[in-house]
Amino acid sequence: MSRVDIPPKILQKFREMFPNKSTSWIRRCIARLPDVVEGKVRGVWFVRGNAKLGDAYSQYIVKYIAGKYMCSCMERERPYHSRRRKELCTHVGAVILYRLLKGEIICETGASY
Secondary structure, eight states, rough: OOOOOOOHHHHHHHHHHOOTSSSHHHHHHHGGGGGGGEEESTTTEEEEOOOOGGGGEEEEEEETTTTTTEEEGTTTTTTTTTHHHHHHHHHHHHHHHHHHTTTOOOTTTOOOO
């Protein structure tokens, strides 16, 4: 996995978006960043699975639909899906960070993710 340099302002915005997430969660999102690939369809990204981060599958699909992010790790057939539906997974976190870096998300008070 290649190293990613994130501008401090972007990293600070990302942390502010998720104040209740642990430092470990933030690090895992950063570690996944090189594995994010934009889909051909707007609002779809692919995140390569990483066994070192506990992934059981080679790829995860993240979609942004009706103002909400959904990840294929949340599907009923997947292990731990009920917990992942309640908490934001790092696949989605990596996509949000990717979009911040591209300038697609402007973090404002009251924004929803």
